[in-house]
Amino acid sequence: MSQSDWVSPRNAALLTDLYELTMLQAYHRENLRETAVFDLFFRKLPENRNFLLAAGLETALDYLENLRFPAESLEYLASLDRFSGEFIDYLANFRFSGEVRALPEGTPVFPDEPLIEIIAPLPEAQLAETFLLNQIHFQTLMASKASRVVDAARGKTVVDFGARRMHGADATLKAARAFYIAGVDSTSNVLAGQVYGIPVAGTMAHSYIEAHPDEASAFEAFAELYPDTILLVDTYDTLEGVRSVANMARSWGNRFRIRGIRLDSGDLGELARKSRDLLDADGLTGVGIFASGSLDEYSIDGLLEGGAPIDGFGVGTHLGVSEDSPYLDSAYKLVEYAGKPRMKLATHKTTLPFRKQIYRRTSKDGRYEGDTIAAADTQDIAGAPLLETVMRAGKRVGERRDLDAIRGHADRERSHLPATLRGVQAASTPYPVTVSEDLRGAMEDLRAALGG
Amino acid sequence: MSQSDWVSPRNAALLTDLYELTMLQAYHRENLRETAVFDLFFRKLPENRNFLLAAGLETALDYLENLRFPAESLEYLASLDRFSGEFIDYLANFRFSGEVRALPEGTPVFPDEPLIEIIAPLPEAQLAETFLLNQIHFQTLMASKASRVVDAARGKTVVDFGARRMHGADATLKAARAFYIAGVDSTSNVLAGQVYGIPVAGTMAHSYIEAHPDEASAFEAFAELYPDTILLVDTYDTLEGVRSVANMARSWGNRFRIRGIRLDSGDLGELARKSRDLLDADGLTGVGIFASGSLDEYSIDGLLEGGAPIDGFGVGTHLGVSEDSPYLDSAYKLVEYAGKPRMKLATHKTTLPFRKQIYRRTSKDGRYEGDTIAAADTQDIAGAPLLETVMRAGKRVGERRDLDAIRGHADRERSHLPATLRGVQAASTPYPVTVSEDLRGAMEDLRAALGG
Incomplete structure (x- = not known):
């Protein structure tokens, strides 16, 4: 080696x-x-x-x-x-x-x-x-796998999150390009962005939250730098995380420009509905809900069939290894x-x-x-x-x-x-x-x- | 690109x-x-x-x-x-x-x-x-997957044939190295041989047989160049292929040094037994039987549990994508x-x-x-x-x-x-x-x- x-x-x-x-x-x-x-x-x-x-x-x-x-x-x-x-x-x-x-x-x-x-x-x-x-x-x-995920998402945003579990380094590049051909909107893979000109996207990890004294101060610090970011709300308690975002909106007033929240664990359909209700109750109808965590075309199809108010999907492993048919x-x-x-x-x-x-x-x-x-x-x-x-x-x-x-x-x-x-x-x-x-x-x- | x-x-x-x-x-x-x-x-x-x-x-x-x-x-x-x-x-x-x-x-x-x-x-x-x-x-x-295949093979030779269906180019290199760590004997991947010093192995493809007027003349031409090679016998009819090898042994006499035959399709256990009988009947007890074709640890275990007289396995896709858990x-x-x-x-x-x-x-x-x-x-x-x-x-x-x-x-x-x-x-x-x-x-x- x-x-x-x-x-x-x-x-x-x-x-x-x-x-x-x-x-x-x-x-x-x-x-x-x-x-x-x-x-x-x-x-x-x-x-x-x-x-x-x-x-x-x-x-x-x-x-x-x-x-x-x-x-x-x-x-x-x-x-x-x-x-x-x-x-x-x-x-x-x-x-x-x-x-x-x-x-x-x-x-x-x-x-x-x-x-x-x-x-x-x-x-x-x-x-x-x-x-x-x-x-x-x-x-x-x-x-072929990405085409299914895109069709299941019915026009909602799909982002490639697969790099960490794809099979080796070359796979991450060639797959990001294949996904883009099939209609995936963007990739988290920065190198694929550079090499192919594919749009890159990403939010924040749990480690960022955990490196701060508490979730609310992590949200504030991140939003100071990236005012229109998407905040990850499930590090400790998902709905508490959503309430933190709503509190922040109240205290920030016109400065508040957060684009969305990300759910990454638990029952995504139920959490999306409860989060939507919490956000809407505070008038935050423009704050989108982004979901990730072991998603594939089957679960995305099920979530949207069931009316889950989800605006975008981060799809990683199951897409990146074509899990049902590798x-x-x-x-x-x-x-x-x-x-x-x-x-x-x-x-x-x-x-x-x-x-x-x-x-x-x-x-x-x-x-x-x-x-x-x-x-x-x-x-x-x-x-x-x-x-x-x-x-x-x-x-x-x-x-x-x-x-x-x-x-x-x-x-x-x-x-x-x-x-x-x-x-x-x-x-x-x-x-x-x-x-x-x-x-x-x-x-x-x-x-x-x-x-x- | x-x-x-x-x-x-x-x-x-x-x-x-x-x-x-x-x-x-x-x-x-x-x-x-x-x-x-x-x-x-x-x-x-x-x-x-x-x-x-x-x-x-x-x-x-x-x-x-x-x-x-x-x-x-x-x-x-x-x-x-x-x-x-x-x-x-x-x-x-x-x-x-x-x-x-x-x-x-x-x-x-x-x-x-x-x-x-x-x-x-x-x-x-x-x-x-x-x-x-x-x-x-x-x-x-x-x-981890290779370790299972090696254990299932009970000391028989295992060769990595996976490059063509692994996920991209980097996967073929890094996997060949991981397989070797886990006890796989050799790889068909020439670049992995060069980069890591892993022993390389390989036989012949169906296309070689098909490029010749008939199977027997393809066997003879290949053996002229590689006297101790392994001959692929299933291009047209597996047992006819084995009989061709036996005929060749008779006509080549002392010049015959073929090391083995390869079965790549059909019921490998049954074909191995019939091939073994045909070879042994001609005194070709030193000609080994090598099997390939959609093998994994489960099928190798089953073949050897059932007493199939197989001396080595070429394992490709199911190992190379860790098919049961990608x-x-x-x-x-x-x-x-x-x-x-x-x-x-x-x-x-x-x-x-x-x-x-x-x-x-x-x-x-x-x-x-x-x-x-x-x-x-x-x-x-x-x-x-x-x-x-x-x-x-x-x-x-x-x-x-x-x-x-x-x-x-x-x-x-x-x-x-x-x-x-x-x-x-x-x-x-x-x-x-x-x-x-x-x-x-x-x-x-x-x-x-x-x-x-």
Whole structure:
């Protein structure tokens, strides 16, 4: 452990499973360098989910554009006694020269639909597997969970409080960005604010209250510096805390500009109602109620269904680790090599061969009504094609996308989904995704040829 | 999004919740700079867990030793219109100057026991909260889960395959290290191999098989280059794959040195038995069986309980996201300020005040039999004190610990635990942890004084 145990563009080429490199050496030796097509997709939806929200593409493109093996990485590989000097020399000049087709970030996506398709000489497409999965899986996981929380909050403010319990440092950054794409309003993570320009937000901790002789003097001291802050009222007794705020309003008069109170423990619905009553009784109708503490889309939905007078939510752990489904069934599979379709037949893990396109149909009233997954060269499939070419010959096509534009895209795209898909439970009718007849027929032929 | 969206020692000071910085400005303005003591601990064990294994201390000490606000971080903070020029100047000279007491990494730890105690001027101890929780929570989560997988595997080889579904890039590094501390044998993550010197391992992917005309020719090509490799047999039909390996052994004769086969789908117990029979029938008793695919401590325990002839396990997602408990109930709480004990009374979140020590008692036959949590200055508590001073005046005490030494410590410490704690289910008798009478009495006095 040392200052070098951080991932950066300089060492990212080694953030790969060893077998990618042992296979690369074999491909190199066997001269297997023809064009391979790999699809990155999800096999199924977690329980209660109706769609996923694609994210992670920009990180993937950054990685592919900058993929290099610097000297210290090559030295380490040489030290393993598995790789020939000739192969190490080959890695020294290794670049990603391929093409990438992908769904724009913020696009709703369903099982078996490729989020990203890598078309490149076999070794280049193979090496990228681990890193691309690591980033696209995680960012899609986070955007998908956040989309549910945002929908459950019905337009109330949602703030990301997750940094302390997310899995490591990179997660806190990439998740804050994915949350913002999905409609979360702001983050407590200052570094994410700096790096991505996401609005930052935050209030005060219990330790601030406890460092003062009593709660009321802590409130006063904090409000002197931050007149329009949100005060945390549950350190000792929540309703006593609310009464302290009301007392302060009386004594401060026109100077009182506190924007809200924060409840962080106990029965949030009941405390919100009692707090609202206490505040309103003092004419403090403009003081909002902000809630936090083990919240997720289910509890937020329940609180608002029950009429809890809550104006905003700080959502931490359950969002930040996607608690009800901390992973997705992601895959990165070879679907074509040297111009021929490929498929795996392993139990429950059969893959769809061929380069593909996804077509999404829209009804007359502007709702998405179904997708067709077809081979990329199939003609006359109804619907708008979703996969776009985003990289050619190892270089991004066009400009880097603006984060607010991606967020806007995500918002518009979700507004076209059937409304039933946006609840916290599984919709009684899942979104229809079909495999085109041509592709299905070709698959059966291939399965028969492989003896499956 | 850009090449700058990676966390490094240079920008780690901003990996903090905004409220830490708004509180810091308030502390600065109010001149609240006396010594604070914060405890980092876990409130309870997840279901089925009997202990946690402490990890993350080295990352914490690296962070505290190097905590700085470089110019670009200060510029960003100044741009937020929340911080005064004078406060920004104060941050420019900010250093961590405090003391740290901690459990050595690899020590079993129980609820309410501090893993790390930060003793420093209030602003310094406060700022570190988010980063310390992020790293110590995650690394302890990973070491604790891995310890269960290693115990379930009963001495069989365990390899970390988790990188592709862990949460972001930093997680893959820090988890690989935590797994190694907990007894995992090796990792597929090449970067973790380079950074920490952990043994790396790996076999081949389905795509390698599919890129060849048929499975048998893929096996032969791979074995030419890696004579003692492990061959993946489930791409098309698992038992046919095993027969291919047996055919190869017959035709290769003395040249055949394949070390094992890998099963990655289907009923692993049944396939392992049938594969073992097929291999043994050909005299291939030295060819091992390696299993992977959605494994965790429960399934490994079940397979080995059932007598499955499996020699090693590749464990990925369920370990890498701690699937059955993707977070721990971690906390970082003020327990003393300016020489006086502090506590929070919020519902279900009451904290233990005072600087503490943990005493662990050992029975005559060398088993740990119980812990006492006491105030640090209490005399005559039975057992060995566990918290050690690891940093003074912002500098590490002694040398950086060697990773293999930490792994050895973890192994020895766990061997002293009651055997019932090392199963996959909750022990009928939890490990006894008591709060000393002195501390309990002082707590009640404090609670009364706070009106709780």
